[in-house]
Amino acid sequence: MSGTHTSGGVVWLGSPAFPEAARSAVADTRLRTNLRKATGTIRDKRVAAAAELDDWEELRTAAAAIKRATLRHLDHHLLRLEESVTAVGGTVHWAADAAEANRIVTRLVRATGETEVVKVKSMATQEIGLNEALAAAGITAYETDLAELIVQLDDDRPSHILVPAIHRGRAEIREIFRERMGEWGKPAPEGLTDDPRQLAEAARSHLREKFLNTKVAVSGANFAAADTGTVAVVESEGNGRMCLTLPETLITVMGIEKVLPSFADLEVFLQLLPRSSTGERMNPYTSMWTGTVPGDGPRAFHLVLLDNGRTATLRDTVGRQTLGCIRCSACLNVCPVYERTGGHAYGSPYPGPIGAVLTPQLAGVERAASLPFASTLCGACYDACPVKIDIPEVLVHLRARAVDAARGGSLPTPESLAMKAAALTLATPRRLSFAQRAGALGSRLLARRGVLRRLPGPLHRWSDTRDTPAPPRETFRAWWRRTRPENQ
């Protein structure tokens, strides 16, 4: 992946800030057509699947309560998880940041003597840039999720949490398979068409060889139960089952916030996640394993517990709720901003509303200051969230932090200057009245047919995307004074 670098431990994709990235994305009409169709389809399915359960709100409330209570005692649950996993033959590793997690995984792979690993789609390993770190150590990581395969073959970036190649149409996918599969392994069959069935068949046959031969797998985790040490991976295609079952060594990288107190808590999340994510009653495959089992599956199991900014997020009592995210992607599909810009504009593996709050917290607000502003605060994400993360609340909170962070710099920002000027103007009626007269005069000079199209100076950044109606000739205060004589 070219142009990738890590900033604050979160893979940063060399993108410009959100406003610039969004501008080019919005101009891409094919991207917008793909996104509109895809998000629209999945939105309808999600609504139907959620509506089927008349206690959906109670499930959300329980999920939010479990996550909130778990985070308040995160150390306790992690220690319990460590004890449980160790007791059933697993090995637990702790990684304070991305670099350490990458070092641990690289060391574990090297210890097996292997130079190839198969991977189940995992947000955590994208976040830390594991594939790139392994490549630097001479280890090839094969993505096995169909969409991740498309993205990897094309040297592209995922643009959606659930459907990483949502920005690609079938004809593009056929070209990617025909041109690139041969470089990575078994080539695409002759005469491959753009029928999704044939494309899936090509992926099946391309990856089957990898599954049968590869001795090491790397996965993420959707959930881990502290009381039993059970880890769960939720998927559709069966590539997860392949990776979790066939190799001899399994390395799972898991954010520390994924821990659940008990196996029984899965009853809430296994009802919410598939319905929120793909709009299905249940996803095709869920694998759960508890340590190792003789004669069935990997002989060695390593669990890497990843911090990488999560404890900093935990510290912020407003932002903390973000750690409840179960990566369902429902918030992306309902977001009017995501629907128009797609995932790449967000510049990190976590796009959409959840990315706009998660990335600045994991990487540091000062490194992603434009992201909390990549929202209209319409609140659709909050309504869709199965764990009731109040994303608009966190966005507003992070906007304040971004402004505070900017204020720490030597030069005042245009906003802070404007706010200072406003405070000064509003301080006395006389100043306001003067400013209004000046404004009315100035705007009449600038307006065309009653609309201000371009404001002067630095203000053009506001007017570039908005038409402002010219103020009326007479202000309300002047009109009041004129029509209501003093003595009345």
Added chain:
Amino acid sequence: MTTSRETILARIGSALTDVPKTERYDAAAISRDYRASHAGGHDVTALFAERAADYRATVTRTVHAPTAIAAALAERVPASLIIPDGFPAQWLPDEGGPRRLADRPPLSVRELDAAAGVLTTCAVAIAVTGTLVLDAGPGQGRRALSLLPDYHLCVVRAAQIAEDVPEALRRLNPRRPLTFISGPSATSDIELERVEGVHGPRTLDIVIVEPTTPAPGEAA
């Protein structure tokens, strides 16, 4: 030297200064007002059959397992069929049909990949979601058996069908490797068009075996 384990635990401790020192995690304090089941009084066997069929699995209800299994095999004609240890002998059709393979000694992954089909039991099924759960118990074998062959025929006893997810989890033993299967392997990664069959079995047949007369207290 401070380990990362200590570092992370210390960071968590200092991040949670708003949590009173005396507060303990209390699972009982979490409101769980959601339903224990969404089966809504429906007949669970009928509900499971309907919901599993929604995923385009083929579902047959029978009182005589060998007949239904033979019929499914006659329809699919797999060249070979893995039969894991502990599969009930009385459910097997008479000889004939596909070549039968035992996983004893364990088949190599190449042999599993070359096998056309697998016949298993399950541990639990879930009516509301149309899900099968395998736990590598008798008649199911290790996880790879139901993964590599392209055809999976799974036999469910009616008594094994739980109403909904909470009941199913209570019936399961987390120490065993668990695989939840809801229809054949599928992807919607290309323009969100659902395609059955990527890496797992592309064809899933389910046979539900019902008692000839209601047998109260029959163990699952």
